Amino acid sequence: MIPDAMLRKLRDYLRDYLSLPVRVTRNMPVPEGSYERSRNQYHSTRILREILTETPADAIKIVGIIDKDLCIPILTFVFGEAQLGGVASIVSTARLRQEFHGLSPDDGILFERLVKEVLHELGHSFGLIHCSDRECIMYLSNTVRDVDRKKTTYCGSCDTALYRKSETWRE
Amino acid sequence: MEPKVNILIVDDEEVVRESLASWLAEDGYEVGVAENGARALARLPEKDWNLAMVDLKMPGMDGIELMDEIRKVKPEMIVIIMTAYATVDTAVQAMKKGAYDYIVKPFNPEDLSMTIRKIIEHQKLVKENLYLRKELKKQYRLHDMVSKNHKMIEIFELVKTVAKSNSIVLVQGESGTGKELLSRAIHMESPRRDEPFVTVSCAALTETLLESELFGHEKGAFTGADQARSGKIELAKDGTLFLDEIGDISLKLQMDLLRVIEQREFRRVGGTQLIPITSRIIAATNRDLTKAIEEEKFREDLYYRLNVISVRIPPLRDRKEDIPLLVEHFLGRFNIEMGKNVDGLAESAMRLLMDYGWPGNARELRNVIERAMVVAKGRMILDADLNLPQASGSPGVKDRRGKSLSEVEKEHIRQVLAANRWNIVRSAQVLGIDRVTLYNKIRKYELKKEPVLNT
Numbered sequence: 001m002i003p004d005a006m007l008r009k010l011r012d013y014l015r016d017y018l019s020l021p022v023r024v025t026r027n028m029p030v031p032e033g034s035y036e037r038s039r040n041q042y043h044s045t046r047i048l049r050e051i052l053t054e055t056p057a058d059a060i061k062i063v064g065i066i067d068k069d070l071c072i073p074i075l076t077f078v079f080g081e082a083q084l085g086g087v088a089s090i091v092s093t094a095r096l097r098q099e100f101h102g103l104s105p106d107d108g109i110l111f112e113r114l115v116k117e118v119l120h121e122l123g124h125s126f127g128l129i130h131c132s133d134r135e136c137i138m139y140l141s142n143t144v145r146d147v148d149r150k151k152t153t154y155c156g157s158c159d160t161a162l163y164r165k166s167e168t169w170r171e
Numbered sequence: 172m173e174p175k176v177n178i179l180i181v182d183d184e185e186v187v188r189e190s191l192a193s194w195l196a197e198d199g200y201e202v203g204v205a206e207n208g209a210r211a212l213a214r215l216p217e218k219d220w221n222l223a224m225v226d227l228k229m230p231g232m233d234g235i236e237l238m239d240e241i242r243k244v245k246p247e248m249i250v251i252i253m254t255a256y257a258t259v260d261t262a263v264q265a266m267k268k269g270a271y272d273y274i275v276k277p278f279n280p281e282d283l284s285m286t287i288r289k290i291i292e293h294q295k296l297v298k299e300n301l302y303l304r305k306e307l308k309k310q311y312r313l314h315d316m317v318s319k320n321h322k323m324i325e326i327f328e329l330v331k332t333v334a335k336s337n338s339i340v341l342v343q344g345e346s347g348t349g350k351e352l353l354s355r356a357i358h359m360e361s362p363r364r365d366e367p368f369v370t371v372s373c374a375a376l377t378e379t380l381l382e383s384e385l386f387g388h389e390k391g392a393f394t395g396a397d398q399a400r401s402g403k404i405e406l407a408k409d410g411t412l413f414l415d416e417i418g419d420i421s422l423k424l425q426m427d428l429l430r431v432i433e434q435r436e437f438r439r440v441g442g443t444q445l446i447p448i449t450s451r452i453i454a455a456t457n458r459d460l461t462k463a464i465e466e467e468k469f470r471e472d473l474y475y476r477l478n479v480i481s482v483r484i485p486p487l488r489d490r491k492e493d494i495p496l497l498v499e500h501f502l503g504r505f506n507i508e509m510g511k512n513v514d515g516l517a518e519s520a521m522r523l524l525m526d527y528g529w530p531g532n533a534r535e536l537r538n539v540i541e542r543a544m545v546v547a548k549g550r551m552i553l554d555a556d557l558n559l560p561q562a563s564g565s566p567g568v569k570d571r572r573g574k575s576l577s578e579v580e581k582e583h584i585r586q587v588l589a590a591n592r593w594n595i596v597r598s599a600q601v602l603g604i605d606r607v608t609l610y611n612k613i614r615k616y617e618l619k620k621e622p623v624l625n626t
Contacts, residue, residue, distance in 0.1 A: 142281035
């Protein structure tokens with residue numbers, strides 16, 4: 001479970017950063033059949049499909065936040081997944097936690113990483129691809145080290161691209 | 172913008188195709204998918220694919236078979252084999268068959284990113300390398316000569332045409348410009364390439380020696396001729412006879428040579444039998460033959476005989492753009508000959524080479540590089556390794572950088588005045604200006620006669 005306080009904090013952050021209305025919807029159970037027994041992980045694409053069915057009529061994008069470790073069939077793990085230029089995306093907090101790496105919990109660090117990954121997947125939802133700027137949100141992170149190196153902002157060109165693609169909804 | 176990178180995914184499992192395709196799409200790659208080998212082969216002509224990620228186990232054609240087929244059609248396309256079952260045997264087999272890499276599903280995202288980036292980088296380098304090699308071969312090379320100077324390239328083109336004929340060629344150019352190399356190139360481009368190339372250095376020998384060197388002699392033709400010997404003309408047989416420094420031969424020998432060339436037959440010294448000439452003649456000189464004719468040191472009729480096809484090689488100072496190219500050429504050769512590993516020149520060292528006047532032309536440059544490679548300690552040739560002669564004809568060449576025109580003028584006038592002990596008439600002549608102008612400049616620059624010591 002993700003604490004409500006953290007979700008609200010995330011909501012406010014996204015609203016301020018993107019200048020778009022953001023709200024938290026109801027908790028969703030982890031879909032049955034997304035669990036991969038042999039890998040003790042959850043298949044993110046299957047969950048993504050479920051999230052899509054939960055999209056409210058007035059929402060242009062929906063992001064699922066999950067505390068389970070995610071994977072796709074070809075990769076040992078993913079921090080998250082998005083439909084490129086689509087509606088739904090998902091981010092897992094499992095590997096963003098300090099505990100996962102044998103360190104003591106730190107909510108501040110977790111929140112910062114979560115913000116980065118959510119903005120990253122939302123970027124994909126708005127049609128952005130990976131950026132070669134190591135400090136840009138849209139840089140591909142394969143490790144938390146990569147995540148930590150990134151800033152909590154998009155680089156100039158990704159920011160412009162995102163702004164253009166989200167313009168129609170920002171009135 | 173960088174060109175799009177095209178990746179073809181071949182896997183019988185839809186879920187693998189989809190998830191890999193969407194993951195790669197997020198990274199900005201253009202992705203195509205195929206569910207089996209046959210489908211993959213059908214998609215090959217669609218695009219300029221950079222990379223195929225091929226599943227090892229598929230019904231019908233397996234990954235290794237598909238890789239073989241791909242290599243037949245698109246040998247430059249890189250293939251990565253993917254498998255869920257890692258065994259050393261299959262990995263070894265895949266790599267032996269030419270797979271670039273072998274990855275086990277599921278992939279660690281970091282490894283996958285790294286592998287693909289490495290491939291793209293590798294392909295870029297291969298392409299660049301191919302391009303550069305082609306460029307080098309196409310334009311700048313004729314056997315052992317390299318150039319990108321348009322006059323030289325014209326000469327290279329001329330050589331290729333001329334080589335097919337039997338006409339006499341006269342090669343002119345300052346010493347060290349590569350007259351012999353060019354003549355060898357003509358020989359190598361000609362149908363005579365498997366026959367001998369015989370060089371006669373005309374300046375090195377006295378008249379009688381040169382005569383016997385060229386024509387050979389019979390036994391007892393002169394004192395010391397205790398047995399008959401063939402001359403260079405005979406030795407050249409059906410090949411090429413290269414007469415170097417033709418401008419240096421005596422008038423008597425010029426006449427003999429003229430007759431031989433016109434009649435295309437000759438006698439050995441002291442011999443009676445006429446021997447036909449079957450070789451092709453190339454003559455070279457660093458002298459100005461027209462001037463030599465004026466001075467009556469060279470026969471005009473021989474000049475016209477020789478000057479059927481004339482090639483004039485420009486001096487290195489007129490084709491400085493060739494200096495970096497020649498340096499690279501010599502580095503490559505000496506690296507092999509000396510077993511060295513010198514990568515190149517420091518920028519400042521290259522600038523020294525570019526600024527130098529090269530009176531000895533490409534040969535001098537070759538010698539400078541050869542020496543520098545012997546003394547160079549690291550992988551780079553530095554300024555100190557070069558040992559260029561001080562340019563005595565133009566004092567202060569190196570100091571000129573960054574100075575204004577008037578500063579250079581002032582310094583030059585000062586030096587000329589000093590060299591002529593302030594003799595205004597003589598200095599003005601050297602400078603190519605009249606006396607009044609020189610006086611004006613002396614006043615303008617406030618030049619003063621310095622006390623001269625030890626005179």
